[in-house]
Amino acid sequence: MKLIIHGGFFSESLTNQEVKKAKQEALRDIVTKGYEYLQTHTATETVVYTVSLLEDCDLFNAGTGSQIQSDGKIRLSAALMDGKTQKLSGVINVEDIKNPIQVAEKLMAFPDRVLSGTGGQDFAREHGFEHYNPEISQRRQEYEKKLSDSIRLGTVGCVALDAEGNIAAGTSTGGKGFEMPGRVSDSATTAGNYANQFAGISCTGVGEDIVSASVASTIVTRVTDGFTIEAATKKTLDEMKPYDGFAGVIGIAKNGDVFHADTHPYMVWASHDGNVQVFN
Template sequence: MRGFSAPIVRALAALCVAFAVPAAAQEAEPRWSIAIHGGAGTIARENMTPEQDAAYRAALQQALDAGKAVLAGGGVALDAVEAVITRLEDDEKFNAGRGAVFTWDGTHELDSSIMDGRTREAGAVAGVTGIRHPILLARKVMTDSPHVMLAGDGAEAFAAEQGLELMPPEWFDTEARREALERMKVEKLSALDVDIKFGTVGAVALDSHGDMAAGTSTGGMTGKRWGRIGDAPVIGAGTYADNRSCAISATGWGEYFIRVGVAQEICTRLRLERFIDATLAADRIPTLVSPDHADLPDMPMQRLADGTTQDIADDVMDEVKALGGDGGIILVTPEGHALFSFNTSGMYRGRATSDGVNEVAIYSDE
């Protein structure tokens, strides 16, 4: 085509191909995916009875089903994340809400966070007591306050103003958690010695509208003191969501996840990978920005392979391990991949997609 530069010729050719494809073929079937976790750590088959194994799998499946129902019905990712986590917060098998570990002083201090991948709005709470569902409080911080994180007494006062459900201290108690604290004190052990796993719970979701969300909730580490806060309520460390790259929830030794900035680090690397792939493909890859996302910077969008995403997540978790930290993450991408990465012997986890995937697992060889 004389008179036109090569880039313009390629762009026109791409447009011709696009318009030649029937409209039905251009419109992909709406996809959704979800991944959940209930903690990672030293979880071995020989330490689990068949009854315990079955109970954990059933609890994970029930929580996964709650999230699936939201997404399959056309609901939004934030609601799916909330549906999963509220159920896990009520289940004493997990270290979040009821069943949270005891602090050194014999109380419960709860942390939680949630993030909207469409707008990158976020809410978090740290060191709260008596809140039945910390994840609901975190979402209220995001939607009904000008802040991102509230802590302690102030967060509890805000919860009361919002009418969230409160429970007495004993409602959160379990004998297994109390025994762990007592053994820690008597035998002068660390939290890592008495906790079989890092019990943080979390969920990440991609809805059929193309939006993502992530949420995390935890009771922290057994015997924690001085108002210790881990990664769960820290946006960018334990929780992150960005429609341009991924949604992530983490579980593990929080101090290391904070130092690496695990959740945002993985999402940022995925964005960079997309940018590099799009750049290498020259100008044949258009810049896609939905009107709903007009407030977000333009970014060339390129589909990433499942393997590429897994490699990036594994690389970041290797960094955590190199520093001395343990744990894992769950992740969903705009393509609908639902993935896990962990450097421990097990992680309570599950995932489901609109393509028919539905599974829960515990051990690293599953």
Template sequence: MKIIIHGGFFSESDQSHEVKTAKQNSLKEIAQKSFVYLQSHSAFDTAAYAVSLLEDDPLYNAGIGSQIQSDGIIRMSAAIMNGDTQRLSGVINIEEVKNPVFVAKGLIGEDDRVLGGLGAKQYATNHGFENFSTEIPQRRREYEAKLENGGKGTVGCVAIDKEGKLAVATSTGGKGFEIPGRISDSATVAGNYANNFCAVSCTGVGEDIVSNATAAKIVTRVTDGMSLEEAFEKTFEELKMIDGFAGAIAIDHNGNLFHKDSYPTMVFASFDGTSFEVFS
């Protein structure tokens, strides 16, 4: 059993040492809580749980603390994928729910498993998700300043459970000040993908991640026999060709963990029940 999570990127130029330390402590705590949860739950359930904790922390650009789009409205996207069943479900540009990842998870048993906009919100309302504003004052100030300090951030979790099953979940509050209706990578197989061999969650610039098909490429290459590290190296070399801004976390079916970013520093933490690795 292992878990790895990410919380987007950290910029030395626009975030303080205090924020960096807060993110390190937060990620370590969430990784540990999620590992404890994994003891009695599947990788699929744990991935959603971990991402919900990240959505609930205003340090990150997902759920509470999501970025505001150019028309002043927050729209969020999230997805989850069960590596064992190879089912992905997600929501795109959903408004006014606390935890988009739980709405995405709820869709896993539906025939129509990826919903957008008003349809996603209506589904959430019909299934008992209450209206909830995820806006915090800091994000409004950034919006009013045209996001001078806006980050390229998404949150995600990859987990492998005691049965060796893999799952991934990813959630984002967008890039900030984008054109309304813009779709990120998070609810696509480019940013969130898993099967029985590997699971990957990405963060960064969604357009770059989609153009490179990053998560799907890594998983496919591991499935075809590459090591996890080799799959990452080849995929990120291809990302360089478009000067892509991305980071990714992954676990393979042997329990190997790997992470990489094209423009440091992606914030992440992993825990295997004994030792932590936290970004520095």
């Protein structure tokens, strides 16, 4: 059994040691809880549980503490993919939801599995998800000061390999902050979140760059075709160099190989296979 999570990219690695340490400690705690949960649950159940913990931690840009868009509103996106069934479900740009990954999980049982905007919100309300304001004061202060030059790419994600050999991946984001309303990131698409029986990938970074390279699905396809997850990831990220693509990747292959990589050295991540590793 293996588990790996990420907390996205963050500029504090070089500028704020207190925030850096807090994020590292949060990831250590969450990956430990997620790995314990994995002992008695499936990969898909574990991904939902672990991403929910990440969404509830206001240090990251997903769920509570998400970035505010240019019109002053918070909109959330999340996706879940079960590698065994190869079904992806998700929500795009929904408002006033605490845990969008849980709405994505609920959608897995429906024929229309990816909903956006008010459609996603209406679905959530109809299925018991109460109104919740994910804003925290820090994000409002950043918005009011228009700190668009301070990139806080804190999308969260999780990939799990369970005892039965099944893989699942989940990704959740509040967007990049100050973006144009209606902008769609990679997180709720197969470019940013993908899994099958051979591998699972969750991405973070600049959504437009990740979509341009179809990063997650391309890596998984290459692993399916015989690449190691390391070789598949490196080749895919290399293909982003012509436009200086900004991306980070976490993944697990069917054989148990766990891999992470980024094009810019600021992704924070943690893994657990009986031993915890936390890095940025």
